[in-house]
Amino acid sequence: MHPYRTHTCGALALENVGQQVRLSGWIHRKRDHGGVLFVDLRDHYGLTQIVADSDSPALAVLEAARIESVVTIDGEVKARSAGTVNANLSTGAIEVYARAATVLSAAEELPMPVAGEQEYPEDIRLRFRFLDLRRETLHANIVRRTKVIADMRRRMETAGFTEYSTPILTASSPEGARDFLVPSRIHAGKFYALPQAPQQYKQLLMVAGFDRYFQIAPCFRDEDPRADRLPGEFYQLDLEMSFVTQEEVWETMEPVIGGVFEAFADGKAVTPTGTFPRIAYEDAILKYGSDKPDLRNPLIITDVSAHFTASGFGLFEKIVGGGGVVRAIPAPSTADKSRKFFDEMNEWARSEGHAGLGYVTRKQGEFGGPIAKNHGTEGMEALYVQLGLGPDDGLFFAAGKAAQAAKLAGLARTRVADQLGLIEQDCFKLCWIVDFPFYEWDEDNKKVEFAHNPFSMPQGGMAALEGSDPLSIKAFQYDLVCNGFEIASGSIRNQSPELMVKAFELVGLSKADVEERFGGLYRAFQYGAPPHGGMAAGVDRIVMLVCGAQNLREITLFPMNQRAEDLLMGAPSPAGPKQLRELHVRVVEPRKG
Numbered sequence: 001m002h003p004y005r006t007h008t009c010g011a012l013a014l015e016n017v018g019q020q021v022r023l024s025g026w027i028h029r030k031r032d033h034g035g036v037l038f039v040d041l042r043d044h045y046g047l048t049q050i051v052a053d054s055d056s057p058a059l060a061v062l063e064a065a066r067i068e069s070v071v072t073i074d075g076e077v078k079a080r081s082a083g084t085v086n087a088n089l090s091t092g093a094i095e096v097y098a099r100a101a102t103v104l105s106a107a108e109e110l111p112m113p114v115a116g117e118q119e120y121p122e123d124i125r126l127r128f129r130f131l132d133l134r135r136e137t138l139h140a141n142i143v144r145r146t147k148v149i150a151d152m153r154r155r156m157e158t159a160g161f162t163e164y165s166t167p168i169l170t171a172s173s174p175e176g177a178r179d180f181l182v183p184s185r186i187h188a189g190k191f192y193a194l195p196q197a198p199q200q201y202k203q204l205l206m207v208a209g210f211d212r213y214f215q216i217a218p219c220f221r222d223e224d225p226r227a228d229r230l231p232g233e234f235y236q237l238d239l240e241m242s243f244v245t246q247e248e249v250w251e252t253m254e255p256v257i258g259g260v261f262e263a264f265a266d267g268k269a270v271t272p273t274g275t276f277p278r279i280a281y282e283d284a285i286l287k288y289g290s291d292k293p294d295l296r297n298p299l300i301i302t303d304v305s306a307h308f309t310a311s312g313f314g315l316f317e318k319i320v321g322g323g324g325v326v327r328a329i330p331a332p333s334t335a336d337k338s339r340k341f342f343d344e345m346n347e348w349a350r351s352e353g354h355a356g357l358g359y360v361t362r363k364q365g366e367f368g369g370p371i372a373k374n375h376g377t378e379g380m381e382a383l384y385v386q387l388g389l390g391p392d393d394g395l396f397f398a399a400g401k402a403a404q405a406a407k408l409a410g411l412a413r414t415r416v417a418d419q420l421g422l423i424e425q426d427c428f429k430l431c432w433i434v435d436f437p438f439y440e441w442d443e444d445n446k447k448v449e450f451a452h453n454p455f456s457m458p459q460g461g462m463a464a465l466e467g468s469d470p471l472s473i474k475a476f477q478y479d480l481v482c483n484g485f486e487i488a489s490g491s492i493r494n495q496s497p498e499l500m501v502k503a504f505e506l507v508g509l510s511k512a513d514v515e516e517r518f519g520g521l522y523r524a525f526q527y528g529a530p531p532h533g534g535m536a537a538g539v540d541r542i543v544m545l546v547c548g549a550q551n552l553r554e555i556t557l558f559p560m561n562q563r564a565e566d567l568l569m570g571a572p573s574p575a576g577p578k579q580l581r582e583l584h585v586r587v588v589e590p591r592k593g
Helices: 058-064 122-127 136-158 199-207 246-263 281-288 314-321 339-351 370-375 377-387 402-419 461-467 497-505 511-517 519-527 539-547 577-582
Strands: 020-032 036-043 046-053 070-079 094-105 181-183 191-193 212-221 232-242 278-280 325-331 358-363 366-368 394-400 430-434 439-442 447-450 477-482 485-492 532-538
Touching: 020 046, 020 058, 020 094, 036 058, 046 058, 046 070, 058 070, 058 094, 136 212, 136 232, 136 246, 136 539, 199 212, 199 232, 199 519, 199 532, 232 246, 232 539, 246 430, 246 477, 246 485, 246 532, 246 539, 278 281, 281 402, 281 430, 314 325, 314 370, 314 394, 325 377, 325 402, 339 358, 339 394, 339 402, 358 370, 366 370, 370 377, 377 394, 394 402, 461 497, 477 532, 485 539, 497 511, 497 519, 511 519, 532 539
Parallel strands: 046 094, 278 430
Antiparallel strands: 020 036, 020 070, 036 046, 070 094, 181 191, 212 232, 232 532, 325 394, 358 366, 358 394, 430 477, 439 447, 477 485, 485 532
C-alpha cells in the first residue's frame, strides 16, 4: 500500500464500498457526536467524511489533532445510510470508518478560518495566503485560472499561432506607466527595465518572419493599484500577426476569446462569435459615456444640446451657448419613484465631484421638476418624442464641457440602471471599440500627445500626418470590451520608418529621439517589415469575469496589497550595503514633509 494514499479525497464512491483504503489530507471540520467523531478530510480533489468511534484507535488521535492538521487515515469504505447521503459531494454516498490515524504535520491555532467563506481582513488573508488558498472558492478560482490559460493556448495553436518567449530584462518603453528598473552590476549607472508589455519584441518577431506569435506574457508596471489591475505584475495573452488587416485580427480572435467565455460560462449567455458589435470610439463616448461600455445595460445616452439653444431653462442655454453640451439619460418607468430618488441621484453626482445631475420627472404624462417647468411642456414633449420615452419615464441630464458631461452621463447611466435593476444578469456581452483618436491634447503640458499606442498605424498614413489637424486623426486601434471591462487592446502597427518619425515629431520628438529610444524597432523597419498587427488580452480580467469575482486578488495566487506590498514574503525589502555597493546604487531618502 502507498505510504500516504490509495485514493484522493474526491475519488471514493459506492463501487469502493468494502475496500480498505488510505487517505491523506487536511482536517477540514470535526463534529463530535458523543463517542463518535466525524471528520471532513480535504485535499486538492475534494472532501471525504471520516468516522471514528470508541472502538477505533484513530479516535484519540483525531480528537487531539487541531483543524488543518495533515493526517493519514487507514479505514474501510462504507455506504452512508439513505438519510445521510450528501448530494453536494462527489463522495457524498460513502464514508470511511477509520481504523488508524497518523498526524503527518500538526497545525497550530489558525490566524484565520479555512472552512467557510466568511469575510476576513485582507492583510491577514495576504499574510497567510497559504491558508487563504485552501479556502474553497479561492482554491477553485485558481484551478479555473489554469484551465482558462490552457484553453487559450489550445485555441491559439489551433488558429495557427506559435508560442515564443520574449525577454524579461529589457529597455524602457513608452507604455504609459512607470517602469520597474533593475540596476546593472556590470554596467555601472545603467538600468534594465521589466517589460510593461512585449510590444517591441513581438513586432521584431514579425520583421524576423515568424508570422503568427503568441505568449502568455508577464507584464510589469509601477502604477497605483485598482480593482481591475494588480500592482506590480499582470499577465496577458499577447499576440501578433503578419500581413493582416484589423478586420482579420478581429475575425481570428473572436473565436478564441469568445470560445474561452463559452467554455467557462457555466450556462451564461455569450455574444456569439462573428457577431461582436463594432462601436466607433466617438459613438461609445456619446451613447455610453465610456469607451468600455457595459452592453448589459439597455440605457442609451443622447445628446440633446439642440433642444436647449433657446430654452427657458437659462442654465442649460448658457452652457450650450458657451460651447458645452447637454446629455440625457433615460430613467424608464420611474413614475412610482419618489422625489427622493431623483434628489439622491443629484447628491450622488455632487459627491463624484460634478456640479450636479439635472432631472425631469413624469407621471401619467405630467412633467415635474424645475427643468421641465422652465423649458416648457411643448419643449419637453418634443424632447421625449425624440428619445422615444413614455408617459411614466423620468430623465436625467448631464451638462457641461463635452468630456465632463460624457463622464458624468456614463456614470449616471450605470447607476440608474443598477438602481432600477435594468442590468441583464448571467451573460457576457462583448464588443469591439474601434477608430480611437491617434492623438489627444495634453492640457497640463499644452501639447499634442499620443492618445493610445504610439506604434499604431494612423488612418490615412503620411497624408493624414502631414495635412490634417493631429486631433482629427484616427488610428487603426481597437479594444475588446466585456461587461464594462476592457479585456483586450490592439492595433495595426506602423511599420514605416518615415511614418514612425513623422508620428513622433508631432508630439515633439525628433528623428534622433526616435533612434535613441526605439533604435531596435526603427532599424528593423529599414530592412523589410511586413504589415502587421495584433493585440493583448488581459488574462487576469478574463478569469475574474468567468469566475464572477469582484477583485483580481480573488483569482491570483500571491497578489500584493493596495500599497504594492507582498505581506507573505516581505517585499519590497531593504537591500544591504554590500548589495548596493555591487550595484553602484545609493539610497536617497525622500524629503520629510
